[in-house]
Amino acid sequence: MSNAVLFDARADGIAVITLNRPESRNCLDSDVRAGLSAAWDRFEHDPALRVAILTGTGEKAFCAGGDLKEMVETGMRVPPRDMFALPYDTIELSKPTIAAVNGAAFAGGWMIAQACDLCVASSSATFAVTEVKVGRSSPWASPLIHMIPQRIMMEILLTGKPISAQRAYEIGLVNRVVAPPDLLDAAIELAGDILAGAPLSVKAARDTVMLATEMGRSAALQAARHASEHCYNSEDAQEGPRAFAHKQTPQWRGC
Numbered sequence: 001m002s003n004a005v006l007f008d009a010r011a012d013g014i015a016v017i018t019l020n021r022p023e024s025r026n027c028l029d030s031d032v033r034a035g036l037s038a039a040w041d042r043f044e045h046d047p048a049l050r051v052a053i054l055t056g057t058g059e060k061a062f063c064a065g066g067d068l069k070e071m072v073e074t075g076m077r078v079p080p081r082d083m084f085a086l087p088y089d090t091i092e093l094s095k096p097t098i099a100a101v102n103g104a105a106f107a108g109g110w111m112i113a114q115a116c117d118l119c120v121a122s123s124s125a126t127f128a129v130t131e132v133k134v135g136r137s138s139p140w141a142s143p144l145i146h147m148i149p150q151r152i153m154m155e156i157l158l159t160g161k162p163i164s165a166q167r168a169y170e171i172g173l174v175n176r177v178v179a180p181p182d183l184l185d186a187a188i189e190l191a192g193d194i195l196a197g198a199p200l201s202v203k204a205a206r207d208t209v210m211l212a213t214e215m216g217r218s219a220a221l222q223a224a225r226h227a228s229e230h231c232y233n234s235e236d237a238q239e240g241p242r243a244f245a246h247k248q249t250p251q252w253r254g255c
Helices: 030-045 068-074 108-115 139-146 150-159 165-170 180-195 199-214 217-232 236-245
Strands: 005-009 014-019 051-056 061-063 097-101 104-106 118-122 126-128 176-178
Touching: 005 030, 014 030, 014 180, 051 061, 051 180, 061 108, 097 108, 097 180, 104 108, 108 126, 108 139, 118 165, 118 180, 126 165, 139 150, 165 176, 176 180, 199 217, 199 236, 217 236
Parallel strands: 014 051, 051 097, 061 104, 097 118, 104 126, 118 176
Antiparallel strands: 005 014
16 A cells, blocks of 8 residues: 555554545545555455544645546546445445544545544534536535435535534534544544444444435335344344343454
8 A cells, every 4th residue: 555545453443544645635646546445445354443534644634635637637527436435335345434534625525524434523624515616516425415404415515615614513414523633532532432332233233324324214124124133143142231231341252
């Protein structure tokens, strides 16, 4: 993996993935795209890693979006389907992800933050879907309808104007807003809260949320019950109640 994207596999089961091109506002150039693809693949296939945090180097930008110079030079029209490594979309992931937004998350930067399961933002962060400002489009933003109200989504996409981290929190796009120096610690704390849960229970919980966004009520209930069977039949499902009854910390095995 090149130094365009840094990968820190922590001993606690957290992977910290860092976009490392602050001189170009961590834009999604070819090196960053390749680095992200490799990072997500490494995270998914390392059984010791259970939660990933995606962040950027520097205080100005989490990610300023796609490489506009590249688009001009190549005469890019419709981006290739696999151009960007998007969690749970073009990249298959089965584990939770957290975006730790340290600065501007514009266009493709919003896109990759939105693709993560959870989002922690620096109080100085800003968010914008700026495609209307440069004559491009944002079909990737369609899942936003499951995250924020329709009229707010409409204004964000139609105007391209940035919103603050606090506003992003108010509309439900961001889980937590913290002071800039506390950003990574807050994301790690949130990841630790996830790690405290039984691995199969966490997976079933995530599957339940995603199924509920894609199906009607009855179909989602049926699909979620099916997705939970492996969890219910696991050894951890016996370990959790046993540890609780004996006032002990459960020892999760993930099976």
